Amino acid sequence: MDEFSLDVWPRELVSLIGPNGAGKTTVFNAITGVHPLAGGAVHFDGRAISGLPPHRVAKLGIARTFQNIRLFKGLTVLDNLRAAMHQDSDYDLLRAAVRSRTWAATEASLETHAMALLQVFGLEGRAAELAGGLPYGEQRRLEIVRALATGPRLLLLDEPAAGMNPAETQRLMELIRSLIERFSLTVLLIEHDMRLVMGVSQRVVVLNYGREIAAGTPEEIAHNPAVIEAYLGEPHH
Amino acid sequence: MTKPSPWCYYLPHLLVGVVIVVELLKVNTFLPRLLNQYFIQIIVLVALNIMLAVSLNLINGVAGQFSIGHAGFMAIGAYVAAWFSVNHGQHWLAGCSGWRLEPLVTTVYLVALMLLGGLAAALGGLLVGLPSLRLRGDYLAIATLGFGEIIRVLLLSMDSVGGATGLRGIPIYSSLFVVFGATLAAVLVLHNLANSTHGRALLAIREDETAAEALGINCAHYKTSAFVIGAFFAGVAGCLYAHYMDAIHPADFDFMKSILLVLIVVLGGGNLWGVIIAAAVMTLLPEGLRQVKDVLHLKTDPRMVIYALLLIAVMLVGRERIADAMRARVWTPFFRGFVALRNRLLGSSAARRKGGDPAD
Numbered sequence: 001m002d003e004f005s006l007d008v009w010p011r012e013l014v015s016l017i018g019p020n021g022a023g024k025t026t027v028f029n030a031i032t033g034v035h036p037l038a039g040g041a042v043h044f045d046g047r048a049i050s051g052l053p054p055h056r057v058a059k060l061g062i063a064r065t066f067q068n069i070r071l072f073k074g075l076t077v078l079d080n081l082r083a084a085m086h087q088d089s090d091y092d093l094l095r096a097a098v099r100s101r102t103w104a105a106t107e108a109s110l111e112t113h114a115m116a117l118l119q120v121f122g123l124e125g126r127a128a129e130l131a132g133g134l135p136y137g138e139q140r141r142l143e144i145v146r147a148l149a150t151g152p153r154l155l156l157l158d159e160p161a162a163g164m165n166p167a168e169t170q171r172l173m174e175l176i177r178s179l180i181e182r183f184s185l186t187v188l189l190i191e192h193d194m195r196l197v198m199g200v201s202q203r204v205v206v207l208n209y210g211r212e213i214a215a216g217t218p219e220e221i222a223h224n225p226a227v228i229e230a231y232l233g234e235p236h237h
Numbered sequence: 238m239t240k241p242s243p244w245c246y247y248l249p250h251l252l253v254g255v256v257i258v259v260e261l262l263k264v265n266t267f268l269p270r271l272l273n274q275y276f277i278q279i280i281v282l283v284a285l286n287i288m289l290a291v292s293l294n295l296i297n298g299v300a301g302q303f304s305i306g307h308a309g310f311m312a313i314g315a316y317v318a319a320w321f322s323v324n325h326g327q328h329w330l331a332g333c334s335g336w337r338l339e340p341l342v343t344t345v346y347l348v349a350l351m352l353l354g355g356l357a358a359a360l361g362g363l364l365v366g367l368p369s370l371r372l373r374g375d376y377l378a379i380a381t382l383g384f385g386e387i388i389r390v391l392l393l394s395m396d397s398v399g400g401a402t403g404l405r406g407i408p409i410y411s412s413l414f415v416v417f418g419a420t421l422a423a424v425l426v427l428h429n430l431a432n433s434t435h436g437r438a439l440l441a442i443r444e445d446e447t448a449a450e451a452l453g454i455n456c457a458h459y460k461t462s463a464f465v466i467g468a469f470f471a472g473v474a475g476c477l478y479a480h481y482m483d484a485i486h487p488a489d490f491d492f493m494k495s496i497l498l499v500l501i502v503v504l505g506g507g508n509l510w511g512v513i514i515a516a517a518v519m520t521l522l523p524e525g526l527r528q529v530k531d532v533l534h535l536k537t538d539p540r541m542v543i544y545a546l547l548l549i550a551v552m553l554v555g556r557e558r559i560a561d562a563m564r565a566r567v568w569t570p571f572f573r574g575f576v577a578l579r580n581r582l583l584g585s586s587a588a589r590r591k592g593g594d595p596a597d
Contacts, residue, residue, distance in 0.1 A: 032451060058453035066451075072444035075437075082434075083441040084452045089434040096433030097426045101246050103433065150452050 001026055001210040008154070013180060013187045015197045017221075018207035019231050024190045025067060026210070028156050031188075032064055033057045044154065059087055063152035065143045067159050067190075073132030077123060077142060080131050081114040084149035088113070114149065120182070121145050121175070137168045141175075148179070154186045155179070161193040173199045194232070198222065206231060245582040249575055257421065265414035281413065281481055283520045284420040285474045290501040290516040291427050291509060292470035297499065298507030299431055300463035301443025302369055303378045306385030307471055307498045312490035313361045313388060314354030314472025316398055319407045319479035321353060327408050340412075347410040347480060351419065351473045358472025359465045361388070366464030370457045385495050392487040403486035404479075411481035419477060423470045428509055430466070439463055504551060522547065 001023050008014050016024045029035040031042055033054045042050040049057055072080050089110060091102045118124040121141050126134060131142060140160055147155060157176070161169045173196050179185055191197050197204060197218065204221040206214040208230045214221060221227055269277060293307045326346065333342050365384050372380050398404045430436050438459045441449040450456050479485045501519050505512030526540040533539075 034447070034451075053455075054450040055453050055455045058451055064451055066448065070445050070448040072441050072448065074444050075440055079437060079440070083437040083449070083454070086434055086438055086441075087453050091434070093430070093433075093435055096435055097429050098250075099429050101243060104246070107433075146452070 001030070004207070004210065004212055006205060006212075008186055008188055010153075010186050011180060011184060012202050013176070013189065013200055014203045014205060015189045015191060015201040015218075016205050016207060017191065017194075017197055017231065018213075022207040023210040024207055025158060027207075028064060028158055028188075028190065031057070031156065032062060058150060058152075061151070061153040062156065063147035063150045063154075064156035065140075065147050065158055065160060067162065069139050069143055071131040071139055071143055071146070073130065075131060076128055077118065077131050077134070078111070078114055078127040080142060080146050081117060081149045082110050084146045085110050085113065085151075087150065117145055117149055136163055140164065140172075144175075144179075148183060152185070154188065157187060157189045157191075159190055159192065161191055161196050164193075166195075169193055169196055172196065176200050246579065248582055249579045253575070258418070261414050261417050261421075264417065265412055268413055277413070278481075279521065279524055281411070281416050283517050284416050285478055285481075286498075286501065286520045287513050287516040288420045288423045288474040288477075289471055289498050290505070290512045291424055292467045292474070293498045294502050294505065294507065294509065294512045295427055295430070295439070296463050296467040297502050298505075298512070299436060299443065300439040300460060302460060302463060303374060304365070304369075304381040304464070304467075305378050305492075305495050305499050306365065306381035306383070306388075307467075308490040308492070308494035309381075309385035309388040310358040310361055310468040310471035311475035311478070311494070312385075312392060312487070313468075314358040314475030315479040315485050315490070316392060316404065316475075317357040317472075318350045318354035318476035319404050319485060320398055322350060322408055322410075322480065323404065323406060326350065330408075343410050344412070344415055347415055347477075350410070350480070351476045354476030354479075355469040355472040358475065359469040361472075362464040362466075362468025363461065365468070366461035369460055369464060382492070382495070385490075385492065389487045389490055389492075392490075401487065403484050405484040407479050407483050407485065409480060409483050411477045416477055416481070419473060423473070424509070424513065427466075427470070431509070435459070435462070500548075504548070 004023070004027070006014070006027070016027060018024055026035065030037055030050075031044075033049070033052050033056070037050050040050070041048055044057075044060060044062060047060070049060060049062075052060075072083060075083065089106045091100065091106050094100075095103045115124055115127065118127055121144070123138060123142060123145065126138065126142075131139065134142060140163075144155075144157065144160060160176075161172055164172060176187065176189070177200055180187060189197070189201065201218050204216065204218050205212060206221060206224075206227045213230060214224045214227045216224070222232070268280070272280075289307060289311060293304065296302050296304045296307075330343065330346060333339055336342070361384075365381055368380050369377050392398060393401050431440075438449070438454045441452070441454055442456050442459055446456050475490075478489075482489075497519065501515045502512055504519070505515040522544060523540060526543055527538075529535070529540065529543065530538045
């Protein structure tokens with residue numbers, strides 16, 4: 001990455017596009033603290049977050065999904081969510097060990113919250129199933145729910161439509177739109193499916209070889225000659 | 238809505254606790270009359286192996302950190318507690334010998350010793366937990382193996398604890414009551430931990446560390462905690478072992494002991510019930526197989542051959558199936574009944590407050 005700068009405003013949906021190896025996922029890793037920065041800085045909510053370990057970044061309200069789905073495959077769907085709600089439970093080890101009243105009350109509220117989230121995504125029937133056994137599309141959806149379970153303000157989605165058929169992509173598009181409304185989220189999206197990108201984004205940023213080559217509304221990007229040459233190619237029609 | 242009094246919530250806990258204590262006290266006097274010393278010792282070893290195995294299960298099974306140095310933690314707990322007992326505690330307790338309340342004093346003192354041994358082992362767990370933050374898989378296994386061996390060699394070369402001849406003359410404080418009680422407590426605590434935020438964080442780390450970290454789980458903290466908690470209970474088991482056997486040797490805590498514990502966890506399928514059954518079977522089996530040689534009039538002891546064949550058979554039959562059956566038949570019904578009792582108590586007190594009929 002070189003000389004790359006990006007500002008995202010609250011409740012905005014910005015897409016990052018570009019050919020493979022352009023550095024899109026690197027941007028995510030830089031934001032979430034997976035890769036240390038060689039230079040430059042990341043600010044969130046007016047606070048410098050570069051250099052923080054990933055779990056601290058997550059606690060500040062930034063959640064992400066992964067390009068290659070990283071669910072807890074051996075745990076149930078419900079436990080995937082409860083594991084993500086880790087910050088919401090304030091009982092200590094001793095209370096857990098003796099199953100105190102605080103433990104019981106917190107566990108009950110975690111489960112209610114998790115089931116409510118699953119219901120939003122139509123996964124409530126799968127709660128007791130192992131996450132690894134879900135069909136591919138549902139695994140992708142579950143990963144988004146799990147990210148939401150941490151209660152983020154900024155959601156980073158890394159190719160959520162990868163491997164989905166057009167109908168599933170259509171549903172995903174509606175889902176992402178409703179998420180922003182319902183959870184007052186800000187979303188940063190990496191995606192190759194241009195219909196999805198053009199359909200949901202307010203702004204699109206195009207990367208190539210680690211540099212920004214264009215930025216603007218979806219409309220502007222679709223007609224930008226540099227973008228067409230580097231990434232989109234000539235329209236088919 | 239008025240909240241029901243905390244008594245209603247905790248009453249079933251209390252009742253079950255009292256019943257367990259009373260029953261264990263009965264066992265304490267009843268079993269020694271029924272069985273000879275040899276069988277009692279085997280039963281104690283089964284209980285201690287269960288405690289060791291469920292504590293290792295927290296590290297290996299729940300948190301997914303492959304550790305093969307668990308005997309090292311047990312050794313720390315055993316030696317620290319026994320050393321203290323031989324050099325100090327024995328003289329302190331001498332004053333109350335023959336007193337009517339002596340068993341009570343001894344038991345309280347033993348619990349304090351268990352905490353001492355457990356905390357010393359937990360410190361060892363912290364030492365091993367820290368490198369585990371950078372090591373994974375095979376490398377972590379080698380590091381923990383090295384830790385166990387270092388402890389053993391250190392003990393061999395320390396004259397203050399007897400070196401190779403071992404530490405002798407440890408007062409025998411461990412009773413069946415304390416051994417069973419501690420094992421039960423360890424199993425319950427570790428079971429409860431696995432079903433809490435803490436346990437789910439460990440499970441998440443086992444499944445995918447990168448994803449766990451991205452969800453706000455501090456992997457370094459939790460991995461270390463798994464080692465500390467697991468080592469604590471291993472230390473407690475070591476303390477009980479020392480105060481049951483009257484003499485301990487570095488060879489009691491060698492590599493084979495660690496391997497046996499790993500084997501139990503693997504056979505148990507990482508599931509608490511499976512681990513408990515596996516611990517019992519793996520402790521009883523070698524003893525039972527001693528008879529085979531005499532019965533069949535063999536010249537050599539076929540014990541290890543049969544042992545190995547049985548292990549392979551269990552792996553083939555499916556250890557999960559055995560463990561699942563146990564859970565469905567024993568564990569779940571017990572907890573259902575417990576929760577139903579509590580709900581009834583909570584429900585009836587809430588109804589009484591509203592002036593309704595408690596019988597509904």
